[in-house]
Amino acid sequence: MAGWPEERRPEPEERRRPWGALALIALTGIFLMRTGLPDRPGGPPRPGPAHAAPADHAPAARPLPRSVPDRVVIPALQVSAPVIARGLDAHGAIEAPPSADTRVTGxxxxxxxxxxxxxxxxxxHVDSYTGPAVFYGLGxxxxxxxxxxxxxDGRRAVFAVYSVRTFAKDRFPAEQVYGSAGRxxxxxxxxxxxxxxxxxxxGNVVVFARLVAPGGGHPATPSATPGAP
Incomplete structure (x- = not known):
């Protein structure tokens, strides 16, 4: 992508559209990424199934001011991927990352x-007909x-994973997954x-993580780009 889409500062949280009302939007947006590898044995890693999002009561780090993300790094998966902003398409669905480059996140x-x-x-994306994509190992x-x-803004927001779950698309708990935890x-x-x-x-694989090091913390940056494990 040649540049970032124009972005406006969001409304205060109490005025934003409730995440529960975006359940269909969320499902449709992720539905667009089900490209699949029918000939790949085993498929991507799978976490345990769940019917509700887990609770995590550990203290979180102090919030940062607003600044758009440029890159996401997941050392355990050897992922270092660019991030682009995505909005809603004409049908009210979350725009999926470009299918032409499945190494990009949105x-x-x-x-x-x-x-x-x-x-x-x-x-x-989890995969494509040519091989694993950026979030293949997420589960x-x-x-x-x-x-x-x-x-x-040059800061690095470091998050710690506290749960990984799979939810059926037709029973996706949008409010629990997307709702604000107050941190x-x-x-x-x-x-x-x-x-x-x-x-x-x-279904959808969902990783839950909380901020632990705002503007600090420097996990080892992987040298590999997203691809086959």
């Missing part, structure tokens, strides 16, 4: 930026793994669950 600009108070959302992340988001949190989303030829993946 930040939903209707949500907080990573490090702000509230829940920031990054989405990415294999473990509790305590770090996710570093590099922001336009800086991050969600990483991709497709997952059982793959069906013709209809794609049956």
């Amino acid at each position: 930040w939903y600009k209707g949500a907080p930026t990573p490090g702000e108070r509230g829940t920031a959302v990054l989405v990415g 294999g992340l473990k509790r305590g793994a770090t996710v570093e988001v590099r922001r336009r 800086p949190e991050l969600r990483l989303l991709t497709c997952g669950g059982t793959y069906h030829a013709g209809s794609g993946y049956a």
Whole structure:
């Protein structure tokens, strides 16, 4: 992408559209990323199924001011990927990252930026017909793994994973996944669950993480780019 889409500062949280009302938008946006690898045995890693989002009561770091994300780094997956802003398409769905480059991730600009108070959302493809994509290994992340988001203001927001879950698309708990926890949190989303030829993946993998090091913390940056494990 040649540049970032124009962004406006979001309304105060109490005036924003409730995440619960965006359930269909969220499902449709992730639905667009079910590209699938029908000939790949085993498929991407799968976390345990869940019917509700977990609670995490550990203290979080102090929130950061708003600044758009430029890159996401996940050392455990050897992922270092650019982030582009995504809005809603003509059908009211979250725009998926470009299918021409499945190494790119998308930040939903209707949500907080990573490090702000509230829940920031990054989405990415799981695979394509040519091989694994940027979030192929997402389901294999473990509790305590770090996710570093590099922001336009030069700060690095470091998050710690506290849960990884798979949710069925037709029972996706949008309010629990996207709703504000009152502290800086991050969600990483991709497709997952059982793959069906013709209809794609049956669910979504969701990573839950909380901010632990605003503007500090420097996890080792992987040298590899996203791809096959």
